Amino acid sequence: MNDLDVNLPKGFSTQRNIFYKTYEQPVEYLAIARLDPLHCDNEMAELPAWNKKGNVDAIVGAILKIAPTTTVISSFTESEAHAALRDLGMLMASVKKHGVEPETLVPSVVPVMVALGSIASMVPRETIMHYAAWNPDGERQRCFTHFFDEVKVIQGTKIAIPGLERATLGLAELQSIPLDSPEFVRHARLVHMNMSAMVKAIVFTIVNVNPRVFAVELRPYYDPFTLNGVEYMGAGAVQLPVFVFDHLLWSSDSRDSVFTQFKEHNIPYCTPVFRTLYHHFTGKASLVRLACQMLRDVRTPSLHQMQSVQAINDLLDVLVRFRTPHKSLANRAFAHRDDQSLGSGGYRPTILEHILDLTLEAKHDLKYALRMEQEPKEQR
Numbered sequence: 001m002n003d004l005d006v007n008l009p010k011g012f013s014t015q016r017n018i019f020y021k022t023y024e025q026p027v028e029y030l031a032i033a034r035l036d037p038l039h040c041d042n043e044m045a046e047l048p049a050w051n052k053k054g055n056v057d058a059i060v061g062a063i064l065k066i067a068p069t070t071t072v073i074s075s076f077t078e079s080e081a082h083a084a085l086r087d088l089g090m091l092m093a094s095v096k097k098h099g100v101e102p103e104t105l106v107p108s109v110v111p112v113m114v115a116l117g118s119i120a121s122m123v124p125r126e127t128i129m130h131y132a133a134w135n136p137d138g139e140r141q142r143c144f145t146h147f148f149d150e151v152k153v154i155q156g157t158k159i160a161i162p163g164l165e166r167a168t169l170g171l172a173e174l175q176s177i178p179l180d181s182p183e184f185v186r187h188a189r190l191v192h193m194n195m196s197a198m199v200k201a202i203v204f205t206i207v208n209v210n211p212r213v214f215a216v217e218l219r220p221y222y223d224p225f226t227l228n229g230v231e232y233m234g235a236g237a238v239q240l241p242v243f244v245f246d247h248l249l250w251s252s253d254s255r256d257s258v259f260t261q262f263k264e265h266n267i268p269y270c271t272p273v274f275r276t277l278y279h280h281f282t283g284k285a286s287l288v289r290l291a292c293q294m295l296r297d298v299r300t301p302s303l304h305q306m307q308s309v310q311a312i313n314d315l316l317d318v319l320v321r322f323r324t325p326h327k328s329l330a331n332r333a334f335a336h337r338d339d340q341s342l343g344s345g346g347y348r349p350t351i352l353e354h355i356l357d358l359t360l361e362a363k364h365d366l367k368y369a370l371r372m373e374q375e376p377k378e379q380r
């Protein structure tokens with residue numbers, strides 16, 4: 001039935017993770033958050049005040065003071081490189097917010113960031129993982145501003161990340177579990193439970209973040225900046241591997257060029273495991289396609305097969321339950337910006353409507369295949 005070649009990358013398993021509490025941050029992430037390899041806790045604590053005053057000189061001074069030499073970072077671990085990129089990246093993004101391409105003011109820091117990116121196997125600036133998952137809580141938390149809404153944006157994203165990551169890894173495993181087995185439904189329910197963190201995160205954000213504060217005060221810190229002339233996008237939740245989840249569930253075989261371009265644009269900002277997963281499944285049949293194919297092929301689906309189709313539909317529903325309120329939130333926030341304004345990922349908010357429509361289409365495809373299956377074969 002399931003004809004995919006699903007040799008997952010080496011060392012790849014979700015069994016270890018999937019039973020954890022949904023919001024519990026993985027110990028590796030807490031360890032990165034604790035690190036301060038550039039000894040800049042004091043400078044990072046000053047950043048909101050410097051930004052408030054537009055004190056670019058102070059920020060540039062801090063970058064030059066804390067930036068290590070390439071010789072020093074050659075002994076950095078991957079985790080130290082993440083923590084260093086988090087701090088240097090937020091300082092550089094602050095300079096950009098005040099209207100200057102940071103590399104023109106601190107060219108000596110560019111090779112350092114590039115080297116850190118290479119040690120971390122990530123892009124050479126801070127991403128949403130640095131800004132949220134790898135950002136410490138409490139006194140040491142790195143923020144661009146004094147707005148409490150920013151703390152809540154970070155917390156909201158932290159609520160989403162562990163569940164989303166486990167759900168996406170679990171979905172990869174689901175690809176190799178036969179649709180006609182009870183294991184499929186059991187595993188899909190765990191994926192569902194983890195993915196529900198996205199819905200909780202967006203509700204939390206709606207309750208706690210003022211859309212105007214987000215649009216006017218925070219969004220400018222998530223702009224792109226260049227390194228060696230190459231543009232890198234700012235830290236936005238658009239970089240979360242939600243689109244990798246989409247990829248595995250319904251879109252690895254999609255012909256929609258807008259969404260394909262969106263995925264290709266964002267994939268470089270994901271951590272290596274999700275990049276590998278994305279490329280591994282590109283062009284292969286998604287779970288929705290497999291389920292539709294199965295419904296077309298079998299004479300009468302078994303109880304397990306029907307339950308598996310329902311479980312896949314439930315996973316699509318979680319995406320809809322995240323996307324519908326998120327789109328309203330984004331529209332409310334962007335009403336405070338001009339019409340041409342872009343999200344941190346470089347897209348207009350209208351992309352959200354498009355992705356929601358595609359998700360609903362996938363649900364429709366599944367429902368249609370189910371209806372066809374229920375019609376007597378001779379009537380087809």
Ligand code: HEM
Pocket residue numbers: 153156157160198201202205209210211214215236237238239240242243323326329330333334342343344345346347348349351352355356
């Ligand atoms: C006030 C808060 C927020 C606003 C105004 C907002 C706005 C936007 C906008 C305009 C986009 C379009 C793409 C782009 O950035 O270029 C986007 C994409 C996205 N955002 Fe948000 N966002 C907010 C909070 C969040 C939170 C808390 C999460 C998750 C925890 C999230 C997850 C996503 C995802 C996954 C996408 C990609 C599109 C999709 O999968 O539907 N956002 N957001």
